[in-house]
Amino acid sequence: MKTLQTSLALVLASTFAAGAAHGQTPLTREQVKAEYQAAVRAGDILAPGDSGLKLNEIYPDRYPKAAEERKTRAQVVAEYQAAVRSGDIVRSGDLGLKENELDPQRYPANAVAAGETREQVREEYAEAVRTGDILAPGDSGLKMNEAFPQRYAKARANGVAPRTLAAAMPASGAATAAQ
Numbered sequence: 001m002k003t004l005q006t007s008l009a010l011v012l013a014s015t016f017a018a019g020a021a022h023g024q025t026p027l028t029r030e031q032v033k034a035e036y037q038a039a040v041r042a043g044d045i046l047a048p049g050d051s052g053l054k055l056n057e058i059y060p061d062r063y064p065k066a067a068e069e070r071k072t073r074a075q076v077v078a079e080y081q082a083a084v085r086s087g088d089i090v091r092s093g094d095l096g097l098k099e100n101e102l103d104p105q106r107y108p109a110n111a112v113a114a115g116e117t118r119e120q121v122r123e124e125y126a127e128a129v130r131t132g133d134i135l136a137p138g139d140s141g142l143k144m145n146e147a148f149p150q151r152y153a154k155a156r157a158n159g160v161a162p163r164t165l166a167a168a169m170p171a172s173g174a175a176t177a178a179q
Contacts, residue, residue: 027035039045043056043063056063071079083089087100087107100107116124128134132145132152145152 047055136142136144136147
């Protein structure tokens with residue numbers, strides 16, 4: 001009974017505090033009671049003890065699930081037809097593969113997002129090496145600028161990239177082609 005009174009007091013206090021903070025008109029006593037009863041029915045109140053969990057989290061089988069929005073028949077049919085057109089339907093049999101996996105020539109290819117060019121990737125890598133934004137060797141999980149801050153502090157102050165093995169390597173195959 002004491003838990004019920006404490007929960008009711010918390011709901012009332014938070015309701016009035018939220019109403020005052022937003023400058024809205026306060027709820028009536030009947031509205032607060034109705035909200036509290038709805039929270040009790042849904043298990044949306046804290047369980048007794050120090051767990052910090054709500055009743056519907058501890059005992060999910062005791063409280064009804066929120067109703068999911070259902071699709072209309074037309075939506076389901078449209079979704080099915082789109083899946084058939086794209087071959088995204090599992091073919092009957094034991095393999096469990098989709099139609100577009102078994103006969104890819106019969107279906108349009110999936111659009112692949114354009115990636116970065118080779119030059120863009122090289123520029124990003126060079127910038128990461130210069131700033132130390134790459135993983136340091138070993139199992140520490142630290143980046144180079146975290147493992148060796150003094151090395152990258154000098155580089156930032158001078159505006160010069162620190163000399164590393166990656167920076168010493170040729171940027172492209174042009175150096176090997178000239179030989």
